[in-house]
Amino acid sequence: MDLIRRSFIATAAAAAITLAAPFVHAADRFITVSSTTSTEQSGLFKHLLPIFQAKTGIEVRVVALGTGQALDMARRGDADVVFVHDKAAEEKFIAEGYGVKRQEVMYNDFILVGPKSDPAKVAGGKDITGALKTIQAAQAPFVSRGDKSGTHAAELRLWKAAGVDLDAVKGAWYRDTGSGMGPALNTAASMNAYILADRGTWLSFKNRGDLTISVEGDKRLFNQYGVILVNPDKHPHVKKADGQAFIDWVVSAEGQKAIADYKIDGQQLFFPNAAK
Amino acid sequence: MSTMSESFATAGRLIVAADPNLLHIVALSLQVSLTAVFLAACLGLPIGAAVAVGRFPGCKSLTVILNGLMGLPPVVIGLLVYLLLSRAGPLGSLGLLFTPTAMVIAQVVLITPIIAALSRQIVADAWRDYEEQLRSLGASTPRAALTLLVDTRFSLSTAVLAGLGRAVAEVGAVMIVGGNIDGVTRVMTTSIALETSKGDLPLALALGFILISIVLILNALAHAVREWAVRRHG
Incomplete structure (x- = not known):
């Protein structure tokens, strides 16, 4: 049973190598x-x-x-x-x-990001609720975080302030992605949709595609x-x-x-x- | 395809520069996954052999369950381990959540069924060929299982490599139980997910190339060791 003994030794050696190397510990505090x-x-x-x-x-x-x-x-x-x-x-x-x-x-602050082609014609304005109403009326694609994040909560508050009852008017134009800010921006970039984003993530975001800032500066966009x-x-x-x-x-x-x-x-x- | 070429260039630069951040991430990935594979093999190989050779009630259903568990989504395992290790969970007082140890636990749960199911098949095939011979030599069932494990060791190494591949490639479980904390629980796959989130697709893909290269190198090493062993011990 030389082989069995040898396999045990090999296994033990493998164990020593993987387990003995301590996980890199940063500060204890x-x-x-x-x-x-x-x-x-x-x-x-x-x-x-x-x-x-x-x-x-x-x-x-x-x-x-x-x-x-x-x-x-x-x-x-x-x-x-x-x-x-x-x-x-x-x-x-x-x-x-x-x-x-x-x-x-x-x-x-939050900003409304949208495609440069601006299908809903909302770019350049300051009025966020007016812009949301126009996007809904135009059925322009809109990407939502849909993940119970702070930005998602802000978006829902703004729809409410705009007098848009999302549950009633949700359709193919409203894409609920259930994802973080970055992934949601990636989605919006690939389908040229509008999206509410926080300015910090937007500034550091690299895959912007054709997206640009459509609406900013409304005091209701305070974050x-x-x-x-x-x-x-x-x-x-x-x-x-x-x-x-x-x-x-x-x-x-x-x-x-x-x-x-x-x-x-x-x-x-x-x-x-x-x-x- | 400018992203592709940019990614290749970025991957090359990162490797040449031996970026300390990257080295740490790669080292942690390997350490977590190799430890998990070692533990999973210690559990999975005997389980596989026992189910293959054993004649106990429920043996057949155990085979089906093992095969089915191979398809467990990592994110579900991550969630289960998270709830187990969370402070509000049964093992919360250990304070293991968001540590590399938690990631090892999740990966062990993930790949033990894979190693067990694959090794069961391999040992069962060998058992069919050698059962009579082993019985006539008077081998007890556990003895027979052990002999078959040693005898099929070269085939079994593929089962272990399959487990390693799964461990090193999965992101769902380690993301949840590790938390992707910079410098503590950030591994290759969670870094790739993070860079994708930041929209830095070239860097994400570059890390992907590096991950693939590492997996290839590990497999080549395993292959070389196996060739050498086959030549030496037949």
Whole structure:
């Protein structure tokens, strides 16, 4: 049974090689932040987190999801801090007792992106609800996130404000993709559709095809980001001190300046507005 | 096809520059998937052999179940493991969610049925040929199963490679249980998904080319080892 013995030795060697190499461990001191795809994919966190880590030694691990999912993840206790952008959903999260306190951090704005050919003739305007009404009337293709994200919630609010009852008029023109901002933009680019996007993701998005900004500057397109510490009373393992240190830093003068400093091609992506 | 050529060029640049970020991602991919394959083989090969040789009630239905489980969507496994490891789940206190260990667990669940089902078929075929001979030598059933596993080892390596291919290529499970955290749980496939999301299709495709090359190299290595072993031990 020499062969059997030899196979055991070979297997043991393989095991030693794969298992003994330790997983590359970053800092032992870390917090988990559930956040949105817009903050991660726009590159903001890549800019902010190293500054914070250099100062405090706390590594921040970001899981990027839609706002709805990010809050659900925190409800299950899988995050220490949430950093999202849907005020109504955030306040509900606090009211349910899952969060300690909501603090505003920064804002940017949503934009209506559409094809350069502009089939619905809405380009150049400032009135977002008027533009949505026109798109619906023209049955021009419109891509929706449809994923319970902050941007999706904003889109639904705007349709409502425009007096369009989506459930009644939804048709082939309205494409509910159930995907993140980037994938939804990819879809819109490939079918030349209109889409509501956050400016940060749009600025960092590379596969624009024939898309361009159609409507911007309406004050209803305001996009506020908030940060919340997950309630340690609900989830005792929450890293309260380190999580709070991160929150204190992003709303501090230094953190706020770091946010303002983040630019793509000279354009500022997020505007700090934490309460002093 | 400008995207294609751009991707090739990007892939070449990334490899030549030995980008430390990329190296880390590649190393983590291999480490997670090779560990998962090793554990899945430890589980799957004996299960496959036992089902092939064993004569216990439910043996036939177990075969059907194993074959069926090969088709499990990674995202479903990801979700199950996520709910298991989530703080609100039964194993939440271990704090394993969003770690490479969680990714290994998900991949083990994903590929054990593949290795078990394929090795069951291989051992069952050998059993048909050698059952009488082994019985006449007085081999007990477990002994026979072990002998057949050793005897068919070269064919079984293909079953293990199939498991490795699936592990290293899947994105659904590791995305959910790993969270695609930069520098911690970001692997090849989740990076590709992320770059696609960012609309950087050339970079996404370049990473895809690198992933394919790595899988090819692993398979070539396995093939070479097998050739060498066949020549040496017949």
